[in-house]
Amino acid sequence: MSTEYIGKPTSRVDGRDKVTGKAQYAAEFEALNLTYGVVVSSTIAKGRIKAMDISAALQLPGVLQIFTHDNRPGLAWFDKSYQDEDSPPGAPFRPLYDEKILFSQQPIALVVASTFELARYAASLVKVTYETEPHVTDLNQLRQDAYTPSKYKSAEPTPRGDAETGLAQAAIKIEAEYNHPSEHHNPMEMHATTVAVAEDGTLTIYDKTQSVLNSQKYISKIFGLSTKEARVISPFVGGAFGSGLRPQYQLFLAMMAALQLKRSVKVVLTRQQMFSFGHRPATIQKLVLGAQANGALEAVVHEAIAETSQFEDYSENLVNWSAMLYKCENVQLTHKIAKMDVYTPLDMRAPGGVSGMFALECAMDELAYATKLDPLELRLVNYADKDYSEDKPFSSKELRQCYQQGAEKFGWNKRNPKPRSMREGKELIGMGLATGAWEVKQKEASAKATLSVDGTLQVSSATADIGTGTYTIMTQIAAETLGLPMEQVTFKLGDSTLPEAPLQGGSWTAATVGSAVKQACEALKEKILAGLRSAKDSPFEPVQTLEDVVFTDGRVFLKNNSEQSVSITEAMRLAGENVLEVTITAKPKKNQQEYAMFSHSAVFAEVRVDEDFGTVRVSRVVSAIAGGRVINPKTARSQVLGGIVWGIGMALEEESVIDQQYGRFINHDLAEYHVPVSADVHDLEVIFVEEHDDIVNPIGAKGLGEIGIVGAAAAIVNAVYHATGKRIRNLPITLDKLL
Amino acid sequence: MNSFTYTRATTLETAVQDKASAELAKFIAGGTNLTDLMKVNVEGPNHLIDIRQLALKDITDNADGGLRLGALATNADTAYHEQVAKRYPLLAKAILAGASAQLRNMATNGGNILQRTRCYYFYDTATACNKREPGSGCAALSGFNRIHAILGASEHCIAVHPSDMAIALAALEANVNVTGQQGNRTIPFSDFHRLPGDAPHLDNTLQPDEIITSIDLPAKGFAQHHAYLKLRDRESYAFALVSVAAGLEMDGDTITEARIALGGVAHKPWRNREAEDLLTGKSATEENFKLAAAEIMREAKGYEHNSFKIELGKRAIMRALEQAVKMSNKPDSHFHRTSTEPV
Amino acid sequence: MQNQAAFEISALQPALPPQQAVTLKVNGQEKTIKLAPWVSLLDALREYLQLTGTKKGCDHGQCGACTVLVNGKRINSCLTLAIMEEGNEIITIEGLAKGDELHPLQTAFIEHDAYQCGYCTPGQICSAVGLLAEGKAKTTADIKELMSGNICRCGAYTNIVSAIEEVIQKGGQAHE
Known part of the structure; x- marks a missing residue:
């Protein structure tokens, strides 16, 4: 396939809007008679509200209403009305439902006023008295109470063989426990919703979300609106990383207030309140690996405990990686969850994968030392040439190339295998590696393509661009398919009136929406060709299929006679069409089920650790990715770079600390919840290895949103061990742990 | 944020009068800390007096050979000031190790040393804090106290002072000039901040009607031998877990005078003169540095999550002294990203 | 609140x-x-x-x-x-732009893909304009340090630094 755009580094089509400040995010739309809602949050983790005194706040001129559980309007009765497309099993949280407090910082009131400042002030005047009950927020104390959920949210553990026997046969055994804390997504844009109420009562809802349709369905069900009445728009999303997969409570509160007051309402959470909903769950993971003397795995045991809330059973694919990543007959897996008085955890960039593979890949590193094998050699000894967990071939797997090219670029052969053997002055130098994987999925999605007689093409689908580059790659795919210049193509997303698309998450958007865009453009080509065939004296008359023509440079050529061509606009005129429009739905092909579909990575990290202080600097990372076809190497590289930065954060900095006295995330701001800053990021390199895959989807792309982070944290942790000889199994590796 | 009125002061006299006339009034200049605290309802002034128009921005020579830093000179203008960079590089480095470029452009010298603790509990009105609400208790004592004090704390408060600049000023033995209704007075830097004792709501000895007008740096700047070492949870834009400002006077290999101030360990910049005296007249050896470090940490007391600061502090003191001895006079980068950067 | x-x-x-x-x-x-x-x-x-x-x-x-x-x-x-x-x-x-003509930093941000979600981008660019005017950044390490007051959760730092370096190399304040 000749390519004009796919595979070429392309600057973002929405770049100009982003660098000039024109890109509008959820809190930035003008609305008639706008009012401002400020959320009052609970100060306790468990108990009930005894009384709320809103009188002082309410008497301020300009305060329109203060919504509480006492005075909220009647709402949908059933729990399931509050369910959304990413709900785990259980009963979703219902804001302002009753006086019960289920977690600290629970929203307990919404103050609506004519200005933001007034609403904020009034919120501080709301007096609340509570009856507190003892809370449980320490996962470590809940080990014995952890249980197997009756239904897993995503993946059920898939053990195989007999691990006990495998371990008995093993010449070498390692066993260790790995922990990581809760983490919060903390996208730069705080969650926000603006509900614009027009003069005639029409609602337009601007929401920060990874799916306008998910938000739309949620509010339609709760407030009894038709989808027509609840139009949700979200053209730009200031980062999400999973935090926008479920409708958050500011959407509910803004809607409720707007409907009650019949006024436009904007609700923006504070940064502190960004710690009041979903987060990556803390986990406690035990790994036992048994191997022959040559490193071949005899048994893998991976037992995990993770936190969930009192009201929903959140779980993620945490342990199944231990069944698919390597070749091993005997795998024992358990994944239990424990109820705490916190909000339900929520998918966060590579949910489960980055947590589970952190533990597995650190354990593999420990096994490498135990077997006296190079960590890379150990991975090759156990290389899985099929997915043993499901006994399926991989649709493609170029992981060997990742290892090879990554190791070469990184200079892995310069590594002295002995821990604490490399140094420069007071700096201990360490090199570590880890494998990563992420499951590739194609979902069902629709797209509409509209070609105008002026030669412009508009393609649309109700997906999102959370910074991933959706606008750009969809434009590339459409331009490529129809052979039009990029400038003549626009892609629309983030509007619930557009054709249906799934949540933007799980790295499936490129494959899913990309396939729909491609098929929609193919369908347009059929229409153009049909028109050409029927035109008078058309040289295209004998053409049977699209195979016989070429669409390029805005023209249609006969494949066997390039002298014969016609511009697309001329073709439309000939057919008497001003506009050609198609809407299609792309579905994954059935044969996908016969394959295991994964992207893979090999991540190599170098750290420099001050031997006196334990400060860790990640001086170099090489991440080699097998992610199928790379549609846009420029934005693809950015995705992976971002993933590495997240790996640095997870390995060294990020921790949402719960104060057990209050059951409350206590470092709830960006000064004390540390994410990497520019000075933390040094030499990062991304390699995309060639990987051809016809099975995953018609585009051949595997998606890159998550694979960049998976493996990155583990590689850094393993490098820290190599540098210092200290195995830290409890993230993040802050300096005190290395002293 | 509370409701408040706002005026701009045009003279020092009216500023002081205005402040004295309203019980809950506050001065505002850079606003980097006050505005932040007002938004989380920790501070709630009902009247703000904007003092940025006052003529307190200059940095000028003093007759005693020292330098006077205007209270309203910004942290950035101070750190990059030619005389500060040349004669007081320790101060310049400490300032540049703190906050961000944007905050340093806003924050003033007076405001910097008045900034309040970053204790999580002080910032969160859902929790007990004697500094914020006297008598409510100290949640940090039995809470997550990783960033808290190991020296000079009390059963009422274990918060630490967050400033980097103040640590250098303590080492330099600066003086703080203030004006109030009773006239002018000068407060030696070591007396400016206080330990929490049973009144942790008081960070310093400034009286309610007083305003800082300038900070005087004595002539001795330790430009030849100094170091500012800051250890934190990421390479920039984070508060110190432990920081050390060290200044040495050397005669050959012999230390003739030593100054060591610590940040991140106490309610005020921490000095220990006995430890400094231990070094006076001694040669600059690891052994002697170790003795000084041990002396400084002799009475240190760790809590559940911060005991590591005791050992970290000792090592930081030793490294800072070592760097101060070895430093060359070549112009170098203004920044200390990690311990591993050469001074 | x-x-x-x-x-x-x-x-x-x-x-x-x-x-x-x-x-x-x-x-x-x-x-x-x-x-x-x-x-x-x-x-x-x-x-x-x-x-x-x-x-x-x-x-x-x-x-x-x-x-x-x-x-x-x-x-x-x-x-x-x-x-x-x-x-x-x-x-x-x-x-920052003069009509349709973007500030060199804006152009460089597009060219280097120095953003992802775009939410921190205006702050990054304004901060970089300030950085150029200050004239204190001599090395890559200086740029990183002096841009550390701008968090990018998408992790675009590598490209942000490249964009700024390019503008500095091309003479910085050409747009004034």
Whole structure:
């Protein structure tokens, strides 16, 4: 396939809007008679509200209403009305439902006023008295109470063989426990919703979300609106990383207030309140690996405990990686969850994968030392040439190339295998590696393509661009398919009136929406060709299929006679069409089920650790990715770079600390919840290895949103061990742990 | 944020009068800390007096050979000031190790040393804090106290002072000039901040009607031998877990005078003169540095999550002294990203 | 709002601050708006002047998304009050391009893919404009350090630094 755009580094089509400040995010739309809602949050983790005194706040001129559980309007009765497309099993949280407090910082009131400042002030005047009950927020104390959920949210553990026997046969055994804390997504844009109420009562809802349709369905069900009445728009999303997969409570509160007051309402959470909903769950993971003397795995045991809330059973694919990543007959897996008085955890960039593979890949590193094998050699000894967990071939797997090219670029052969053997002055130098994987999925999605007689093409689908580059790659795919210049193509997303698309998450958007865009453009080509065939004296008359023509440079050529061509606009005129429009739905092909579909990575990290202080600097990372076809190497590289930065954060900095006295995330701001800053990021390199895959989807792309982070944290942790000889199994590796 | 009125002061006299006339009034200049605290309802002034128009921005020579830093000179203008960079590089480095470029452009010298603790509990009105609400208790004592004090704390408060600049000023033995209704007075830097004792709501000895007008740096700047070492949870834009400002006077290999101030360990910049005296007249050896470090940490007391600061502090003191001895006079980068950067 | 106020509210007579006319000079244009002293410069720009290019990422000076230039210096607009900035020259992201001609940093950000979600981008660019004007960044390490007041959660730092370096190499302030 000749390519004009796919595979070429392309600057973002929405770049100009982003660098000039024109890109509008959820809190930035003008609305008639706008009012401002400020959320009052609970100060306790468990108990009930005894009384709320809103009188002082309410008497301020300009305060329109203060919504509480006492005075909220009647709402949908059933729990399931509050369910959304990413709900785990259980009963979703219902804001302002009753006086019960289920977690600290629970929203307990919404103050609506004519200005933001007034609403904020009034919120501080709301007096609340509570009856507190003892809370449980320490996962470590809940080990014995952890249980197997009756239904897993995503993946059920898939053990195989007999691990006990495998371990008995093993010449070498390692066993260790790995922990990581809760983490919060903390996208730069705080969650926000603006509900614009027009003069005639029409609602337009601007929401920060990874799916306008998910938000739309949620509010339609709760407030009894038709989808027509609840139009949700979200053209730009200031980062999400999973935090926008479920409708958050500011959407509910803004809607409720707007409907009650019949006024436009904007609700923006504070940064502190960004710690009041979903987060990556803390986990406690035990790994036992048994191997022959040559490193071949005899048994893998991976037992995990993770936190969930009192009201929903959140779980993620945490342990199944231990069944698919390597070749091993005997795998024992358990994944239990424990109820705490916190909000339900929520998918966060590579949910489960980055947590589970952190533990597995650190354990593999420990096994490498135990077997006296190079960590890379150990991975090759156990290389899985099929997915043993499901006994399926991989649709493609170029992981060997990742290892090879990554190791070469990184200079892995310069590594002295002995821990604490490399140094420069007071700096201990360490090199570590880890494998990563992420499951590739194609979902069902629709797209509409509209070609105008002026030669412009508009393609649309109700997906999102959370910074991933959706606008750009969809434009590339459409331009490529129809052979039009990029400038003549626009892609629309983030509007619930557009054709249906799934949540933007799980790295499936490129494959899913990309396939729909491609098929929609193919369908347009059929229409153009049909028109050409029927035109008078058309040289295209004998053409049977699209195979016989070429669409390029805005023209249609006969494949066997390039002298014969016609511009697309001329073709439309000939057919008497001003506009050609198609809407299609792309579905994954059935044969996908016969394959295991994964992207893979090999991540190599170098750290420099001050031997006196334990400060860790990640001086170099090489991440080699097998992610199928790379549609846009420029934005693809950015995705992976971002993933590495997240790996640095997870390995060294990020921790949402719960104060057990209050059951409350206590470092709830960006000064004390540390994410990497520019000075933390040094030499990062991304390699995309060639990987051809016809099975995953018609585009051949595997998606890159998550694979960049998976493996990155583990590689850094393993490098820290190599540098210092200290195995830290409890993230993040802050300096005190290395002293 | 509370409701408040706002005026701009045009003279020092009216500023002081205005402040004295309203019980809950506050001065505002850079606003980097006050505005932040007002938004989380920790501070709630009902009247703000904007003092940025006052003529307190200059940095000028003093007759005693020292330098006077205007209270309203910004942290950035101070750190990059030619005389500060040349004669007081320790101060310049400490300032540049703190906050961000944007905050340093806003924050003033007076405001910097008045900034309040970053204790999580002080910032969160859902929790007990004697500094914020006297008598409510100290949640940090039995809470997550990783960033808290190991020296000079009390059963009422274990918060630490967050400033980097103040640590250098303590080492330099600066003086703080203030004006109030009773006239002018000068407060030696070591007396400016206080330990929490049973009144942790008081960070310093400034009286309610007083305003800082300038900070005087004595002539001795330790430009030849100094170091500012800051250890934190990421390479920039984070508060110190432990920081050390060290200044040495050397005669050959012999230390003739030593100054060591610590940040991140106490309610005020921490000095220990006995430890400094231990070094006076001694040669600059690891052994002697170790003795000084041990002396400084002799009475240190760790809590559940911060005991590591005791050992970290000792090592930081030793490294800072070592760097101060070895430093060359070549112009170098203004920044200390990690311990591993050469001074 | 997070919590109840720490100080005794009842003593303060819940009352509203007086509104007053404040003239802000933003991107070369004087604009008079009525607001109370408790309005931050950031909220004045976003909510009163509809200049939403300046972003609110934390509202506490901990992220840099709200960075604007005041009298040529980069500051966090969330931590200053609008009323305090009366009479000062304020430049926001909307004021950097000259008509259709982008500021060299804006062009470089597009070229280097120095963003992903774009939310921190205006703050990064304004901060970089300030950095160039300060003239203190001599090395890559200096750029990283002096740009560390701008958090990018998408992790675009590598490309942000490349974009800034390119503009410095090309002579920095060519756009002035």
